[in-house]
Amino acid sequence: MSQLEARRIVLASRPKGKPTTENFRTETVLLSSPSPGEVLVKALYLSVDPYMRGRMSESKSYVPPYEIGGVVGGGAVAEVVESNDDRLQPGDIVSGQFGWQTYAIVPAKHLRKIDPALAPITASLGLLGVTGLTAYFGLVDICKPQRNETVVVSGAAGAVGMTVGQIAKILGCRVVGVAGSDEKVRYLTEQLGFDEAINYKTAENMTRALKHACPNGIDVYFDNVGGDISDAAFRNLNTGARISVCGQIALYNLEQPDVGPRLLTPILIHRALVKGFIITDYADRFPEGVQQLAKWYRDGQLKFEETIAEGFDQTVEAFLGLFTGANLGKQIVRV
Amino acid sequence: MSQLEARRIVLASRPKGKPTTENFRTETVLLSSPSPGEVLVKALYLSVDPYMRGRMSESKSYVPPYEIGGVVGGGAVAEVVESNDDRLQPGDIVSGQFGWQTYAIVPAKHLRKIDPALAPITASLGLLGVTGLTAYFGLVDICKPQRNETVVVSGAAGAVGMTVGQIAKILGCRVVGVAGSDEKVRYLTEQLGFDEAINYKTAENMTRALKHACPNGIDVYFDNVGGDISDAAFRNLNTGARISVCGQIALYNLEQPDVGPRLLTPILIHRALVKGFIITDYADRFPEGVQQLAKWYRDGQLKFEETIAEGFDQTVEAFLGLFTGANLGKQIVRV
Known part of the structure; x- marks a missing residue:
């Protein structure tokens, strides 16, 4: 199997105060085929969220810190390109936490299959996520x-x-x-x-x-x-x-x-x-929450707004914009 | 029935910052006999508590403010001197909220009879209060x-x-x-x-x-x-x-x-x-609390410390001492 070029954004240094583009670095890596139990996914949408700022610091916070040189983690929606696990097939749309990269090899058990008929697939990053x-x-x-x-x-x-x-x-x-x-x-x-x-x-x-x-x-x-x-x-x-x-x-x-x-x-x-x-803290009650939110959404009682940045290269800018209030509703990036 | 001289401490002015003796005034009033449903009580012990400071201010707090010229309210233990209500007899020991005065005429329904055999009578101001x-x-x-x-x-x-x-x-x-x-x-x-x-x-x-x-x-x-x-x-x-x-x-x-x-x-x-x-906030669960506290006290698991000021004239000083940490445990005044 041929190798695939993937781009990923890593944390180059920990921000002091307001993060800047200097704190991030884009790398290109070569991905081979998924091992048994893994799938190769192509990212469609990435999530950028305020809580990520906390993970960029070294100090104790309510989420563990990112590592220097590691991919910036976070929610994403992707399409399965190649699967080495029975649970997922090429073409499936999935959500996961693999962060800021264009392609990734991920354990299938860490991905959740999305039904695009239920709601826009980005809803899994927002209203239903x-x-x-x-x-x-x-x-x-x-x-x-x-x-x-x-x-x-x-x-x-x-x-x-x-x-x-x-x-x-x-x-x-x-x-x-x-x-x-x-x-x-x-x-x-x-x-x-x-x-x-x-x-x-x-x-x-x-x-x-x-x-x-x-x-x-x-x-x-x-x-x-x-x-x-x-x-x-x-x-x-x-x-x-x-x-x-x-x-x-x-x-x-x-x-x-x-x-x-x-x-x-x-x-x-x-x-x-x-x-x-x-x-x-509420992980064991997620199904209750998703069910109620989806019902309100289907009934038209709950609207959902997204600000979409176009292109993987805009990821860092979209993240920085959170702190100046540039976004209306959920800020995501279309890869 | 002859009239009885009672002394009472009233709020003369609202403290600005730390209260001083200037904020209080002792008055002498003449009490006559209790009306039907009332009893005349002789104060034995008075409670002085930090929360009273809040009631001395005019501003909204979690307890209503005292009135200028009114008796400083608070818990007290007293002996019934004369009763015009079937529920209480002369010699009964009671607790109530009639505040800083040597004698008072109080509705019997606002008093609670204490059994001196259960615990020291001052416990109703402290551990069991x-x-x-x-x-x-x-x-x-x-x-x-x-x-x-x-x-x-x-x-x-x-x-x-x-x-x-x-x-x-x-x-x-x-x-x-x-x-x-x-x-x-x-x-x-x-x-x-x-x-x-x-x-x-x-x-x-x-x-x-x-x-x-x-x-x-x-x-x-x-x-x-x-x-x-x-x-x-x-x-x-x-x-x-x-x-x-x-x-x-x-x-x-x-x-x-x-x-x-x-x-x-x-x-x-x-x-x-x-x-x-x-x-x-817990008024409807007081019996549960008193029962548990009394049990621990009887079992010797819960000790109870009092600092007793001697004499009604020491009431204001005892109160002011709360803010300098003069007391160990519950500060009370023996009238």
Whole structure:
């Protein structure tokens, strides 16, 4: 069997603060045939996600660090080119975690076959994948939103945030999103049914802006960003508020420990519950989540937005854009 | 019926920052006989507690503010002098919430009769009252400590803290207390069975001191104090840590909003649960708590320490002493 040229993006160095293109390197490798139990796949779509920033640091985080010189790992959708395992055939569409490479040889058991008739195949990277499951369990299991409660979502125009807001609407809540442009704010209120949305970049005072948008206070806060926006949310909590800590993208690239108003006092005063989580905590309940999300999607209650970068060469730029808010919804790369 | 002179301490003005004697005033009032359904009681012991500081401020807190000119409310143990209700007879020992006064006329239904044979009558202010219940539910229900886990308690020589630590020991945990003097540290380890205790006033670096005392990290943190001590605890959390926010005494008297390291990042990284609470959240489970605490007390597994100030005139000083750590265990006043 002839050899195949594959391109892959590896971590060249660990970012200090904001990542740059210098932290990555593209390599070409030659792949031969898959061994027994393996398949050769051709990547179709790659996922770029904020959590990957955490894995680029050496320090202990909630996910293990990438190795220097190793392929940047993450979700991907691919087509099987050659199979040495009975479970998969050439032409099958699969999803897996093989990361930023154009071709890969992967154990078949690490891949999940996708039915393209059910939903767009990229949904496995988003609504029916880690993104949707994160929104679903982080909101429903941790925050237990009740009808007519007020739910605030930060990073609301990101893939997780917009899913959280839509689920909260399905559950009968008043939903307020915080996002970083007027265009995103309009999208959230006009396309996704958010009751209100706030552009944090132009709001004069986030505490007052949230107070105005949440006249009955905040019962549930789903936090993707941290920093000043979260400080403002904590100043508007109701008694018994629940806060899901899903991400802290505002802080990922800081080089110095950040300080802010102490939060244990409002947590005490409002008898609030705050819970950090990672979606793998819910691994044994994934089928329940996928089933519910797919049902809402089929019923037209849940929309799903993607920003697609064209070409493998755009992968690093697409990743860096996450930290400037360039994306609307799930950022993926078409290989 | 002749009239009776009663002395009472009222809130003269709201403290700004640390309370002083100037914020209080002693008044003498004349009491007549109790109306139907009421009893006249003679106070024997008064409770002074950190949470009272919150009620002296006007701002929204987790308990309603005292009124200017009103009696400072709080728990007390008293003897019935005259009764106009079938439920209580002169000589009965009762506990209630009538606050800082030498005599009071109180609705009988607001009093609970105490059996002096069961435990010292002051236990109803401490181990078998709000203090013990706060320790029990805040630890057992929120933190769910498991055998061999490491539990850290701040304000460990306070009434709640020492009860938390002892319960954690009963449950098979490694227990580390943080307190404010070498004498308290010795008391915790030598008398109450804490595995280790740290004097935060002499520790060079609390983060390192906790790391040293908790070689396996912190699974449960029961927080009575907030501030720097809590910051240090958050730097030593294990994955899946649970934090009960019971008090923030280090911050009660601050006049300016305090800042510190942002805590949502460690909460996310360690997938921690943080919950603020007030004991009245558990009102419907008080009988369960009292029963368990009384059983441990009878079995000799749970000790109970009091610092007793002698004389009604010492009430304000005893209260102010809470903020300098003058007390060991439950601070009460013998009238």
